[in-house]
Amino acid sequence: MKVTKKVIAAAITTAMVIAPAAGVQAEEETISLTVWGAEEDQTLLKELTDKFQEAFPDQKFDIQIGVESESTAKDTILTDVEAAADVYSFASDQLTDLVNAGALMNLEEVGEALSVAGRSLDDVKNDNVEASVEAASVDGSLYAFPRAGDNGYFLYYDSSVLTEEDVASWDSLLAAAEKAGKKVGMTFASGWYNASFFYGAGFTTGLNEDGTTAIDWNGTSPDGYTGVQVVQSMLNIAANPAFMAIADGDISNQLATGELCACVSGTWDAITAQGVYGDGYAATKLPTYTIGDEQVQQGSVAGYKFVGVNGFSENAGWATVLADFITSEESQQEFFNQRESGPTNKNIIDSEEVKANIAIAALAEQSAYSSVQMVGGKYWDPAQTLGELIAQGSVSADDEAAIQETLDTLVEGVTAPVE
Amino acid sequence: MEKKERGTALLAVKGFFAVIAGFFADFGRAVSEGDAFVKLSLLWMGAGYFKRKQYIKALLMTILEAAAIIFTVKFAMSYVPKFGTLGTVQMEKVFNMKTMKSEFNDYDNSFTILLFSLFSFVVWFAFLIVWMRNVIHVYELQKMAEKGKHIPTFLEDLRAYKEEKFHITLLTLPVLGIAIFTFIPILLLILVAFTNYDQNHMPPNSLFTWVGFDNFMSLFGGGGLTVTFGYAFIRVLGWTLVWAFFATITTYIGGILLSLLLNSKNTRMPKLWRTLFIVTIAVPQFVSLLLVRNFFSNGGIVNTICSNIGLTGFLRDIGLVSTSYIPFLSAPGWAHVMIILINIWIGVPYQMLIATGVLMNLPSDQLESARVDGASKFQIFRKITMPYLLFVTGPALVTDFVKNINNFNVIYLLTENVYTTTNQAMANSQAKEVDLLVTWLFRLTQDYYNYKMASAIGIVVFVICAVFTLIAFNRMIKGDREGTYQ
Numbered sequence: 065m066k067v068t069k070k071v072i073a074a075a076i077t078t079a080m081v082i083a084p085a086a087g088v089q090a091e092e093e094t095i096s097l098t099v100w101g102a103e104e105d106q107t108l109l110k111e112l113t114d115k116f117q118e119a120f121p122d123q124k125f126d127i128q129i130g131v132e133s134e135s136t137a138k139d140t141i142l143t144d145v146e147a148a149a150d151v152y153s154f155a156s157d158q159l160t161d162l163v164n165a166g167a168l169m170n171l172e173e174v175g176e177a178l179s180v181a182g183r184s185l186d187d188v189k190n191d192n193v194e195a196s197v198e199a200a201s202v203d204g205s206l207y208a209f210p211r212a213g214d215n216g217y218f219l220y221y222d223s224s225v226l227t228e229e230d231v232a233s234w235d236s237l238l239a240a241a242e243k244a245g246k247k248v249g250m251t252f253a254s255g256w257y258n259a260s261f262f263y264g265a266g267f268t269t270g271l272n273e274d275g276t277t278a279i280d281w282n283g284t285s286p287d288g289y290t291g292v293q294v295v296q297s298m299l300n301i302a303a304n305p306a307f308m309a310i311a312d313g314d315i316s317n318q319l320a321t322g323e324l325c326a327c328v329s330g331t332w333d334a335i336t337a338q339g340v341y342g343d344g345y346a347a348t349k350l351p352t353y354t355i356g357d358e359q360v361q362q363g364s365v366a367g368y369k370f371v372g373v374n375g376f377s378e379n380a381g382w383a384t385v386l387a388d389f390i391t392s393e394e395s396q397q398e399f400f401n402q403r404e405s406g407p408t409n410k411n412i413i414d415s416e417e418v419k420a421n422i423a424i425a426a427l428a429e430q431s432a433y434s435s436v437q438m439v440g441g442k443y444w445d446p447a448q449t450l451g452e453l454i455a456q457g458s459v460s461a462d463d464e465a466a467i468q469e470t471l472d473t474l475v476e477g478v479t480a481p482v483e
Numbered sequence: 484m485e486k487k488e489r490g491t492a493l494l495a496v497k498g499f500f501a502v503i504a505g506f507f508a509d510f511g512r513a514v515s516e517g518d519a520f521v522k523l524s525l526l527w528m529g530a531g532y533f534k535r536k537q538y539i540k541a542l543l544m545t546i547l548e549a550a551a552i553i554f555t556v557k558f559a560m561s562y563v564p565k566f567g568t569l570g571t572v573q574m575e576k577v578f579n580m581k582t583m584k585s586e587f588n589d590y591d592n593s594f595t596i597l598l599f600s601l602f603s604f605v606v607w608f609a610f611l612i613v614w615m616r617n618v619i620h621v622y623e624l625q626k627m628a629e630k631g632k633h634i635p636t637f638l639e640d641l642r643a644y645k646e647e648k649f650h651i652t653l654l655t656l657p658v659l660g661i662a663i664f665t666f667i668p669i670l671l672l673i674l675v676a677f678t679n680y681d682q683n684h685m686p687p688n689s690l691f692t693w694v695g696f697d698n699f700m701s702l703f704g705g706g707g708l709t710v711t712f713g714y715a716f717i718r719v720l721g722w723t724l725v726w727a728f729f730a731t732i733t734t735y736i737g738g739i740l741l742s743l744l745l746n747s748k749n750t751r752m753p754k755l756w757r758t759l760f761i762v763t764i765a766v767p768q769f770v771s772l773l774l775v776r777n778f779f780s781n782g783g784i785v786n787t788i789c790s791n792i793g794l795t796g797f798l799r800d801i802g803l804v805s806t807s808y809i810p811f812l813s814a815p816g817w818a819h820v821m822i823i824l825i826n827i828w829i830g831v832p833y834q835m836l837i838a839t840g841v842l843m844n845l846p847s848d849q850l851e852s853a854r855v856d857g858a859s860k861f862q863i864f865r866k867i868t869m870p871y872l873l874f875v876t877g878p879a880l881v882t883d884f885v886k887n888i889n890n891f892n893v894i895y896l897l898t899e900n901v902y903t904t905t906n907q908a909m910a911n912s913q914a915k916e917v918d919l920l921v922t923w924l925f926r927l928t929q930d931y932y933n934y935k936m937a938s939a940i941g942i943v944v945f946v947i948c949a950v951f952t953l954i955a956f957n958r959m960i961k962g963d964r965e966g967t968y969q
Contacts, residue, residue: 095583142932146687166574166688169585174578253903275683311781311813313900318782375576376687381583441682441931442911449910452903456806470907477711477911482683 094124095382099390100132100152108402109390116389119181123382134369141167141374150377151387154208155215156199156368157256160271160440163202169373169380171206177381178388191393196368196408199436202271208370209391212399213413214330214406215367217257218423218430219351220319220337221326222246224344234301234353234362237326242306246325252302252455254312255447256365257328259437260350261298263363265289269439275482277440282471292467293355298454299461301353309455312448330367331406334423347426349433366434368408439478446477510615513622524621528614531621535628539637544617551610559603566600569593569678570690594686597678601670605662676938685932698939715912715923716940720947723919726823726894727887733827735880738834739872743864745835746842757839760832768829772896775825779811780901786811812901815916822917826893841875842868881955885948888919895922920944 101109106129113127130149132140137154138161145167154162162168175185188209189197196210221231230240241248251257259269266287270278281291301307310318315329316336328350329337338345350362371391373383389395396412399405406424407413419425450470453459459466513521523530528548529541565571570591577586627634635643644652676698678684684691703713741760745753763771778785786808789795798804804814812818845868853863873880894917904915913931914923924940927933 139929142685161682164682164688165685174585176580177578177583180583308782308807311901311903314780314782321782376585376587378584380578380585381580445904445910445913446907449904449907453905453907456905458905473907473911477907480911482681 094126095379096126096128097151097379097383097386098128098130098149099386100130100137100149102133102153103131105153105399105403106131108398112390112395112398113386116386119389120385125382127386138162138167141165145374146376148374148376150374150379150383151371151390152374153211153369153371156366156370157437159200159207159370160202160275160438162372163207164275166375167372168207169375169377169384171208171373171384174373174380174384175206177384180381181385181388183388188388188391191410192408193410193413193431195366195431195434195436199366199368200370208372209387210368210408211371211391211396212369212405213366213408213431214424214427215369216364216427216430216434217260217328217330218347218349218364218426219326219328220333220341220345220347220423220426222341222344223346224341225325228348231326231348231351233351233359237351238301238304238306241325242304244325247306247308247323249308249310249315249318249324249327251312251315251328252298252309252451253448254451255439255444256367256437257312258298258447258451258454260328260362260364261294261353262291263365263435264353264360264433265294265355265363267291267294268435269437269443269478271438271440275440276480277443277478279439279443279475279478282468282475287360289355289360291471292464295454295459295467295471296461296464297353297355297360299457299459302455303457303461331404331423331427334404337423345422347422349426349430361433364430364434365437366431367437369405440482442480442482443478446474450474506615506619509619513619517618517622518625521618521622521625524618528617531617531624535621535624535634537624537634537637537640540640547613551606554606555603558599559607562596562599563603565591565596567693569692570596573690574687590687591690592687593678593680593684593691597674598671601667601674605667605670609662672938672941675934676942678935680934680938681936682932694935698935702936702939702943711908711912712936715909715914718909718916719914719918719920719923722819722916723888726819726890726919727884729823730826730830730887730890730893731880731884733823734830734834735876735883737827737831738836739838739869741831741835742838742842743868746839757835760835763829764832768892769896771829772825772893776812776897776901779821781806781808781810781813783811785809812897813903815904815906818898818902818917822894822897825897826890829893837876837879838872841872845871878956881952884955885952888944888948889921890919891921891925894919895925898922 099109099113109129113129117125117127132149132152134153134155137152138158141148141152141154141162142165145165148167159168171185171188178184178187185206189206192210193213196213197206200206200208200210219231225244225246226237226240230236237248262281262285266285266289267281268279268285272278281294284290302309308318308324310327315327316333318324319327319329319333319336319340322340327333327337334347337347350364352359352361354360371387373380373387377383393409393411396405396407396409400407400412400418404421404424406421406427407418412418413428419428453470459470461467514525517524517531518534520530520534527545529543529545532538532541532544570593572589572591574590575588578584579586624634677693677695678691679694679697680691683689701712702716744750745756750756777783780786786795789809790807795804795807795809798809804810810817811821849867850863853867858866898915898917902915902917904910906916909915913926918926920940921944924937924944927940928937
């Protein structure tokens with residue numbers, strides 16, 4: 065009896081010793097991975113995945129690259145999560161919906177897979193700027209790798225018309241623009257843009273456990289401003305004859321007409337702005353705006369591009385290693401060199417060449433005042449309507465009760481239960 | 484005459500039920516009066532044929548029965564038992580560091596369960612009919628044998644499908660197509676309206692389940708959702724009906740007037756003009772509509788012209804607009820009128836083509852005699868042309884109305900990204916004043932994954948369209964309206 069037991073024990077021990085070796089043997093099989101990225105990034109992604117395969121010569125891969133724009137990734141992926149790519153890029157505002165649908169792997173669960181590449185999840189968190197890691201996390205767990213930090217907005221202006229002092233505040237900006245017979249453009253009818261005034265005054269949005277949105281804009285912010293005051297300031301800006309409220313997505317068209325001497329937009333309009341302003345092309349952080357007799361720095365939404373691992377990916381381990389590779393310091397450098405994509409990696413952000421890029425430098429300047437926008441799906445339509453009401457001047461700046469009621473209705477709509 | 488029509492409708496319904504009743508009666512008679520082999524056919528579908536020496540048929544029937552049993556055991560049984568709950572096993576996974584793979588449990592997918600259960604029900608229903616039909620048929624064979632008639636061989640049976648039963652051969656594929664591509668999706672849509680399939684219950688990550696009539700309750704303001712949902716629904720429904728009415732009437736009248744103009748003897752080069760109008764059809768709608776949308780946008784070319792010639796300033800002075808631009812497509816009222824106007828431009832050529840065709844076939848003898856009697860042109864139009872046109876194109880008018888209720892293209896392409904509602908109650912339900920039920924439904928599914936409400940709205944749209952079509956057709960297509968028109 066005893067002998068048999070010993071034999072069994074020995075067998076088990078041997079098995080345990082051999083098992084890792086067996087695991088290595090199992091790696092002989094080809095790992096199939098699909099990667100989705102933006103159309104303009106395809107060549108670069110091919111280069112990066114080739115490098116990735118060279119980095120792991122012992123493992124056979126079959127990596128397919130598909131086209132899926134970061135801005136529409138969520139729609140395609142949620143149509144059939146199980147059939148979607150193992151690794152995909154997406155814009156940061158889609159994170160919550162993707163996590164809710166199980167379309168993103170909780171990286172804390174697969175983090176140890178990175179040890180294959182001699183890295184850990186903590187390395188990822190330390191390499192990238194804190195705000196980007198925070199934006200990629202839900203309830204303290206990291207769900208995606210930050211790749212680019214250029215999905216935010218700031219102020220483009222024509223330095224041949226406006227001086228640096230002019231662009232410091234909305235009041236001086238609008239006054240100077242009026243004097244020059246030009247206009248200043250910004251999108252008000254979008255919850256992504258108009259939140260900047262509220263965030264600047266200390267208001268917040270957040271996500272509750274049940275997926276509903278928390279919003280405090282109808283009250284008083286920790287900074288001591290009321291939502292009514294913020295709306296009044298926005299109404300005053302909108303009523304200024306030198307201000308032009310621009311429909312969402314229409315900024316590049318308006319910029320191209322040459323009527324604007326300054327506008328609030330992001331890096332995607334850099335080439336247009338450069339063409340229109342020529343030698344006067346300049347960019348900086350957003351201006352301050354007036355509440356009562358105080359100047360408040362306008363906030364902004366920090367938007368990122370992430371690379372995530374599909375929660376239904378079978379080869380989750382290697383997919384995680386690949387996603388980390390695509391977002392590593394070297395890869396982000398390539399993205400900056402080839403695609404002028406603003407990095408999230410701390411080392412690259414501090415490099416001289418990034419600082420020399422006017423748009424990305426302005427974005428970095430604004431990032432001190434930007435916050436991550438945590439909102440659910442119910443936020444967008446009511447917030448857009450609020451912006452349109454203000455842009456059209458449908459409420460009077462003097463009628464505080466009406467403004468309060470508008471904000472109460474907004475909060476009611478935004479906080480409605482998700483169905 | 485009225486009585487007779489109501490009679491036909493009733494007769495049709497009666498006839499339908501009579502056929503079903505007859506089928507069951509035949510089946511009952513076959514089971515009770517059939518011999519042992521007919522009764523055995525209830526269990527072994529080939530039995531009756533076997534007895535009558537139709538071995539190939541017996542074999543085919545046996546294979547079919549076996550296939551149905553295998554389908555039931557191997558496929559249907561893994562979904563149908565979960566149909567009542569739509570699944571209970573939540574997805575769970577663990578990451579195995581050794582294999583670098585995620586290991587999943589055998590989780591339920593509510594949507595697959597719903598779809599494949601439904602598919603199984605349809606297959607079973609079809610099989611049930613074949614099974615009953617089979618018993619009836621072998622009983623017929625038994626009677627033929629008793630009377631000493633010739634029992635057709637397999638080849639003779641096959642030949643029948645080329646000759647007297649050719650309609651069955653012809654219709655098999657289309658019927659199958661309708662069942663798979665139309666019938667099952669519609670049933671699926673109806674079933675989804677009774678579940679809580681939405682953003683919080685998205686398979687495969689989470690399960691959804693049955694909720695009864697909750698979605699319809701909240702659609703009609705029964706609480707549960709935001710209080711504004713019912714309000715938004717009524718507003719959207721109202722505009723949908725107004726739009727469908729005006730879009731149909733304006734293009735219809737416009738098309739007739741245009742074709743009368745082109746058909747007039749005084750018009751020079753009618754073919755050139757007709758071609759020019761048809762060019763608007765040749766350009767894909769989404770191209771022309773997106774262009775027109777940009778022309779009329781707040782910063783578009785039309786607005787620039789209007790402000791340059793001082794029209795914008797004038798309208799502001801008289802208080803029609805409060806903004807620095809004319810909100811052609813971005814304010815309620817303005818947008819509503821503009822959409823109908825733009826639709827006239829898009830829709831009139833189609834109606835013109837139809838009306839031209841009808842006008843060319845206008846009975847010339849009647850026109851002649853009217854002219855001889857000294858009727859004026861307007862009298863001829865009012866008493867002959869118009870009644871004739873209405874008679875011929877009446878049914879098309881009904882279909883147009885229904886089509887316009889679901890006219891997604893025009894509304895969506897003209898207002899998406901341009902129109903922002905300033906009605907907060909509408910915004911809180913993700914609706915806009917210019918939304919039709921279909922465009923609202925599209926946004927609810929596409930942007931908010933609210934499949935259950937979209938299904939409920941879809942059913943309501945279907946009911947509205949069906950009721951309208953039934954009433955309109957019953958009134959318009961009366962058996963011999965030609966008599967009344969003459």
